[in-house]
Amino acid sequence: MPKAAVAAAAVAGPSNAFATMMSSAAENQAWKEAEADFHGKSGSGSGGKGGQRGGGKRERRKAPFFKVMQGMPIAVDAFRYGKIPGVTAYLLTHAHADHYTNLSASWKNGPIYCSEATANLIKHMLRVDPKWVHPLPLDVPTVLPNTGGVEVTLIEANHCPGSTLFLFDGLQTVNAGDSEFHSSWVGSSKRFRYLHCGDFRASPRHAEHPAVKGKRLDLVYLDTTYLDPKYCFPPQKMVIDACAALAKRIVMGVNDVNAQEQVRPKLSSMNGWFKKPASMIDGKGKGKEVAREKGRTLVVVGTYKVGKERVVRAIAESLSSKIYCQGAQRAIVKCQDDPELQSMITSDPLEASVHMVPLGIIQVDRMETYLGTFKGAFTKLVGFRPTGWTYTPPAGVDLNPSIAQIISRDQARTFTSASLQPARGSTAKITLYGVPYSEHSSFFELTSFALSIEWVKMIATVNVGSESSRAKMQKWFEKWDGERKRKSVVIVPRTPDYW
Ligand SMILES: [Zn+2]
Known part of the structure; x- marks a missing residue:
């Protein structure tokens, strides 16, 4: 024209x-x-x-x-x-x-x-x-x-x-x-x-x-x-809270009150599975004192260079742990105008039971290698892979809903730690969770x-x-x-x- x-x-x-x-x-x-x-x-x-x-x-x-x-x-x-x-x-x-x-x-x-x-x-x-x-x-x-x-x-x-x-x-x-x-x-x-x-x-x-x-x-x-109506992942806050509660339950043996009803049948086996150092159960253990203990679980959370830090932060807060990441990533965190997050970061991997790594390496084989580098300090690893892209809607979801349906459907939805299931390929030592965490609107x-x-x-x-x-x-x-x-x-x- x-x-x-x-x-x-x-x-x-x-x-x-x-x-x-x-x-x-x-x-x-x-x-x-x-x-x-x-x-x-x-x-x-x-x-x-x-x-x-x-x-x-x-x-x-x-x-x-x-x-x-x-x-x-x-x-x-x-x-x-x-x-x-x-x-x-x-x-x-x-x-x-x-x-x-x-x-x-x-x-x-x-x-x-x-x-x-x-x-x-x-x-x-x-x-x-x-x-x-x-x-x-x-x-x-x-x-x-x-x-x-x-x-x-x-x-x-x-x-x-x-x-x-x-x-x-x-x-x-x-x-x-x-x-x-x-x-x-x-x-x-x-x-x-x-x-x-x-x-x-x-x-x-x-x-x-x-x-x-x-x-x-x-x-x-x-x-x-x-x-597109197929993208119906849960509210970010619910997902973050669920990850923090699950990490706490696994590492410290503390139950997530919200999810308790749903997970009760599995709980006893979970408690038997993960070893709980005494200082972690009472929740007072912090920093190096806890970090040097044997038989600990390492929590590894994937992030982008810039982005997806909220899951790692919430997990570290729930475990009263510092966050370790590599030098290049520490420099990026420093740019972010977030003194609180910066104060949680450490350059000593053994001082933190929560590590922040590039999202792409949260895979069983890569995590086995990663855990191996801290032999003696950590014996098990739980990995979280926050991504919105892989989320598949539950079966039977109407993909051409009316607006009223969209609203009532999504507002009725909840997400707790019980909604998180170990990913296929997880082993006795390495348990990975895909997390429907998105930094774009559903x-x-x-x-x-x-x-x-x-x-x-x-x-x-x-x-x-x-x-x-x-x-x-x-x-x-x-x-x-x-x-x-x-x-x-x-x-x-x-x-x-x-x-
Ligand atoms: Zn972006």
Whole structure:
């Protein structure tokens, strides 16, 4: 579609809320352009350094429309495209590789704005020149320089350390970026509010945030990683508590009150299985005194370089243990702006009965080797592998539920230590648990979030590579919108942390 036609489509039918932002025809066109990037047809093909082609013409890869905030000179998580036309502020939601692709020591395309922890992490891990890195405070609206006065508020994302949502509030002043779509609101006096979710695990706290609650959000750039009803894993808090209770039961022989009923038949054999040093049973043993005892159980928890630390932390707290991890990981924890976690970290593996290791090595053979390196200090190992990806819904789950069904189904669900079962391949010495722990929203949480905030239009940012996937997600956006308008469903959060 020629530019003029796209612009005309964007303003057609001003009474239609969708049309005020971007008509569906214009959006389809913009997605078509974006596909060229996903399939490597535009610019650099397979992503040469700094968004440049490896040899020859050095053509820059084009940024898809949703990487640049509509009508604003602001790009989010868009470092792989090099210098994007018209963009004066590059924002980073969090320090995960798929969001900072191509950001490196040689970055020189403009100022980078992010949270304090993310700023520390990219300076440390990527050696980005500090002169480009501008940490912003959480929860306080801050004007971004050279953006026509756009204010941004950083909101904790409930994803990984340092991760944030961005709430933008301002005028549309420029059609920046590579897209053919040009907003007709540029130059108007209408203020726009966009919520960019980066990667997040939606919680009632997001909907209740003063920058969000009761505010009309013209565009929501949504983390649609799990926007499919088959992703119905339990609330993160329940999963963390279950892991902590199970670790405590195994290591210290302390029962989890919540799970007691369900586990009673197994409990006697469990107690016989695991040896309990006296100092652990009374719960007073801490640090080196406990660590030097013979016949101890080592708890090993997988994490990302940045992310999934909550399980290891909760387990260590429940066992009153320090956390050991290797030097490179300790340096990363140091960046995270979390003095409490940092105070739990030790460089002595024998001082801690809880170890933090890369997620990928939580496998029976790797753990056997790992346990072998502490021969004499630890005799058994319990491993936790927190991942949301491998979770399979219970048999008989309706995969095309109504919104009322989604809510009642998920709100009735519980998760305790009894829900955790040893993974196949576990041995007498090595017991591993796969944990349905996610740092992205479940389908139910996305639904709850969408029904709890005031939005005009959702734009998916994940799983957008194919038209059929986008169409499926669009159906849910429409379902949510219809449900919101009918107001027939009210979602009451179970706690401030989860719906
Ligand atoms: Zn992430």
